[in-house]
Amino acid sequence: MHKISGFPVQRIPKPIGVHTIKTIMQKVFVYGTLKKNEPNNYWLQDPNNGIGNFVADGYTKTKYPLIIATKYNIPFLLHSPGNGHFVQGEIYDVDDKMLSKLDILEDHPNYYVREIDDIIVKNSSSSDPQIEKCWVYFLKNFKPELLKREYFDNYSSHGSHGLQYMDSNSSELVYKAMDALLNKKKNES
Numbered sequence: 001m002h003k004i005s006g007f008p009v010q011r012i013p014k015p016i017g018v019h020t021i022k023t024i025m026q027k028v029f030v031y032g033t034l035k036k037n038e039p040n041n042y043w044l045q046d047p048n049n050g051i052g053n054f055v056a057d058g059y060t061k062t063k064y065p066l067i068i069a070t071k072y073n074i075p076f077l078l079h080s081p082g083n084g085h086f087v088q089g090e091i092y093d094v095d096d097k098m099l100s101k102l103d104i105l106e107d108h109p110n111y112y113v114r115e116i117d118d119i120i121v122k123n124s125s126s127s128d129p130q131i132e133k134c135w136v137y138f139l140k141n142f143k144p145e146l147l148k149r150e151y152f153d154n155y156s157s158h159g160s161h162g163l164q165y166m167d168s169n170s171s172e173l174v175y176k177a178m179d180a181l182l183n184k185k186k187n188e189s
Contacts, residue, residue, distance in 0.1 A: 023051065032075030033074075034105075036090065037156075038157055050094065050098030050099075053092060055091040055132075056123070057090055060118075061086070061119065062086075066087045068155070071166070072165065073165050073166055076139040078146060079139065079140040085151055086153065087154070091119060113140045114136070116134065116135060
């Protein structure tokens with residue numbers, strides 16, 4: 001026992017053979033059904049999918065067209081930089097397991113393509129805007145007619161647009177609807 005300021009203090013030995021495992025976290029920007037209070041946010045909240053922690057609200061540094069399409073009213077961020085709006089969304093810290101689950105949900109890289117982009121953090125305490133590098137799921141190969149649709153700066157399934165997201169029990173049906181947007185044919189070589 002040692003005494004510090006008259007109080008007895010017992011030294012606790014360091015455990016032998018204990019290793020700490022550091023989980024590598026990556027930032028993902030979500031702009032559609034994965035946001036809070038949206039139909040697919042449960043994916044980020046389910047511990048079976050890995051870790052998904054909300055970090056901050058943000059918006060894209062570059063303007064993009066955010067549209068709603070297919071008979072399921074799916075939000076799509078079209079990779080057409082400079083067109084559209086600064087799109088609002090949320091930044092999450094996710095582990096590799098969660099990222100792989102999100103890749104499955106977004107069918108990366110078959111439909112959406114996940115790329116790093118600059119996201120501006122809202123309500124940053126500094127006077128200079130804080131920019132985070134985040135993964136973002138884009139629709140890159142799409143029919144040009146999609147650029148003629150209405151653009152949104154902020155998605156909500158219950159928005160005034162009246163295009164409520166319709167979850168399908170069959171991902172095959174959703175992918176067929178997305179094929180029509182991408183001008184692809186199944187089993188194409």
